[in-house]
Amino acid sequence: MDQDSPLLLSIPYDNGWSAYVDGKKAKINKVVSNLMAIDLKKGHHNVILNYQVPxxxxxxxxxxxxxxxxxxxxxxxxxxxxxxxxx
CATH class of the missing domain: 1.20.5 (Single alpha-helices involved in coiled-coils or other helix-helix interfaces)
Structure with a gap:
């Protein structure tokens, strides 16, 4: 990525999701009528999503x-x- 930008995921938002960007826990934002987005800084990143049933x-x-x-x-x-x- 050439600039700071959110990563929009076409996965419905749910409290069971957690995200890690480059090994650090990241906040998941609820956007566009119930989808998930993660704010990313400029550069290349390793994003891991984990779901645990509430x-x-x-x-x-x-x-x-x-x-x-x-x-x-x-x-x-x-x-x-x-x-x-x-x-």
Whole structure:
């Protein structure tokens, strides 16, 4: 690029996107009715876009807790059955 200019991306804007320009985190601007743009300085740049589903970490946490609770429930039921069989 011969001058400072925004890089307009034909990707719909979403909070899950992050951008890195030359290895440094860059701000993504919402432009032209919901598209993304990244401001770039004059010169050549390496741009990396990364998308992470919003709420994914929370979803994994809730799922892990549910699995732990389910396994705990099964262990309690099994131990009660063994106790009843001994009596």
């Amino acid at each position: 709420g994914l970490k929370l979803g994994w946490l809730v799922s892990a807790i549910a699995v732990i609770l389910f396994i705990s429930f099964l262990l309690v039921v099994k131990s009660k059955d063994k106790l009843r069989n001994k009596l």
